[in-house]
Amino acid sequence: MKYIYYPGCSLEGTALEYNVSTQAAMKALGSELMELEDWTCCGASAAQSESYLLSIVLAARNLALGERMDIEGDFLIPCSACCLNLARVGEHVKQDPELLNKINEVLSVEGLSYKGGMKVRHLLDVVANDVDPEAIEAQVKKKLSGVRVAPYYGCQALRPYGTYDDPEQPTCMEPLIKALGAEVHPWAMGAKCCGAALMSTKKPVAMEHVGELLAAAKGADCIVTVCPMCQINLEGYQAEVSKARGEALDISILYLPQLMGLALGLSEKELKLNLNLAFTDSLRAKLKT
Amino acid sequence: MSAQQLDVTSQAYGSTASEVMASIQEKIQTCMQCGTCTGSCPNAFAMDLTPRQLWRLAQLGQKDEIFKSKTFFLCSACYFCTLRCPRGLPLTETIDALKRIAAAEDIDMYKSSTRFYGSFMHTVRRYGRVKEMEFMNRYLLSMKNPLLPFSFASLGMKLMGKGKVSFEVPKFFGKGRFDAMFRKVEELEAK
Numbered sequence: 215m216k217y218i219y220y221p222g223c224s225l226e227g228t229a230l231e232y233n234v235s236t237q238a239a240m241k242a243l244g245s246e247l248m249e250l251e252d253w254t255c256c257g258a259s260a261a262q263s264e265s266y267l268l269s270i271v272l273a274a275r276n277l278a279l280g281e282r283m284d285i286e287g288d289f290l291i292p293c294s295a296c297c298l299n300l301a302r303v304g305e306h307v308k309q310d311p312e313l314l315n316k317i318n319e320v321l322s323v324e325g326l327s328y329k330g331g332m333k334v335r336h337l338l339d340v341v342a343n344d345v346d347p348e349a350i351e352a353q354v355k356k357k358l359s360g361v362r363v364a365p366y367y368g369c370q371a372l373r374p375y376g377t378y379d380d381p382e383q384p385t386c387m388e389p390l391i392k393a394l395g396a397e398v399h400p401w402a403m404g405a406k407c408c409g410a411a412l413m414s415t416k417k418p419v420a421m422e423h424v425g426e427l428l429a430a431a432k433g434a435d436c437i438v439t440v441c442p443m444c445q446i447n448l449e450g451y452q453a454e455v456s457k458a459r460g461e462a463l464d465i466s467i468l469y470l471p472q473l474m475g476l477a478l479g480l481s482e483k484e485l486k487l488n489l490n491l492a493f494t495d496s497l498r499a500k501l502k503t
Numbered sequence: 504m505s506a507q508q509l510d511v512t513s514q515a516y517g518s519t520a521s522e523v524m525a526s527i528q529e530k531i532q533t534c535m536q537c538g539t540c541t542g543s544c545p546n547a548f549a550m551d552l553t554p555r556q557l558w559r560l561a562q563l564g565q566k567d568e569i570f571k572s573k574t575f576f577l578c579s580a581c582y583f584c585t586l587r588c589p590r591g592l593p594l595t596e597t598i599d600a601l602k603r604i605a606a607a608e609d610i611d612m613y614k615s616s617t618r619f620y621g622s623f624m625h626t627v628r629r630y631g632r633v634k635e636m637e638f639m640n641r642y643l644l645s646m647k648n649p650l651l652p653f654s655f656a657s658l659g660m661k662l663m664g665k666g667k668v669s670f671e672v673p674k675f676f677g678k679g680r681f682d683a684m685f686r687k688v689e690e691l692e693a694k
Contacts, residue, residue, distance in 0.1 A: 223633040228667050254631040254681075259580055260623035263602040263616075268688045272627070275684075316691060323683040373582035374595070381586055407545040407581040414642075415616045416577060417654060419549045450658045489665050 217290035219247035229442035231486035239471035342386035355479030357395030394477035399434035436466035540584035
């Protein structure tokens with residue numbers, strides 16, 4: 215399968231390993247990712263807190279670039295917030311056709327126009343639905359036996375626009391984890407909020423969520439994520455949270471394509487596991503056996 | 504979401520703050536105060552007004568009361584209330600409309616949030632993409648609080664240690680990548 219790949223800003227910085235491992239794992243599965251040329255910021259959660267039209271236009275600019283590439287293929291987006299923002303444009307245009315004229319009036323200064331098309335999909339949707347778990351199992355070179363994985367979906371990969379799984383109690387990662395030879399850690403926290411950007415603006419509130427998530431993951435070897443924001447909140451504050459709650463809550467936090475890549479026989483270097491802030495010796499030892 | 508419900512947010516541009524409030528008030532009328540939003544909100548425990556109380560004030564058009572509360576800036580955009588609202592109201596996007604009023608009016612008690620988003624957008628306007636460290640430094644400078652950087656120091660050091668971010672001094676003058684596009688949006692919104 216062919217996809218238009220939109221990495222988004224975080225994947226050039228704090229989530230570089232998500233970018234590299236997504237490309238490596240998708241290549242190993244036989245998919246072709248064509249990076250969107252001259253892509254720019256989707257607006258994140260900031261644009262819609264400043265200007266409605268700007269939030270729509272920033273995302274629409276990338277869809278216009280995608281249309282111009284003229285490729286048979288959906289957008290594939292690993293970042294949940296980017297994915298939501300790009301999907302939101304099509305949803306809003308459907309409800310308010312006048313919006314398309316406004317978008318194009320603004321995009322004309324960039325020499326671009328948007329026709330209202332492009333299917334936008336999250337990486338999770340693609341790996342859970344375009345790839346058959348049995349086909350993945352057949353490609354596994356190194357079974358992740360004895361590794362217990364807590365699947366963490368977060369919020370915006372599924373809400374409000376995700377229709378590929380139950381947005382309250384998602385399960386689409388489970389067949390995938392099992393196909394890799396790993397076990398699923400049973401927990402009810404998969405779709406709970408990590409606190410997102412509150413970690414920067416209202417830190418104690420976000421720390422509460424991170425603490426509860428890490429505590430519920432006890433017994434698992436790692437949590438896998440599909441969002442750069444979830445990832446950094448879960449991996450970046452473990453020492454602080456452990457101290458505040460008076461219990462050891464350190465656990466490995468991996469991006470889903472990193473876990474997949476390990477089973478598909480890619481090296482730690484190819485998956486940039488050296489960039490993760492939480493990759494424990496105990497998991498490393500389990501992977502070596 | 505139906506077209507009618509979407510109006511809550513899509514009309515929230517090109518309007519004054521009081522017009523935005525009036526449009527929110529009108530569209531939130533169908534809220535029946537069931538409290539599903541409050542029960543679904545992961546951050547309700549930290550709020551002074553529960554989400555249900557916030558929407559009641561919005562129904563009554565009590566703008567002054569709403570903008571004394573921290574509630575809408577404690578929204579982490581998890582979309583659980585939007586998903587579950589039995590009236591199908593786009594509550595998360597309506598929260599964004601409230602945040603836009605707070606930003607437009609530069610209300611002091613929200614500056615840690617409005618300046619965070621504002622700094623982010625300055626970075627986007629200048630480069631087209633976000634440089635995370637440049638954005639954080641811009642934010643910290645805008646807050647003029649010498650202690651604030653320390654709450655980010657530990658993570659910042661870890662990220663720099665991994666070579667994921669590098670120290671960047673924000674640029675405040677000169678041309679930005681998206682100046683023309685941002686100006687066009689401002690022009691349309693002023694109409």
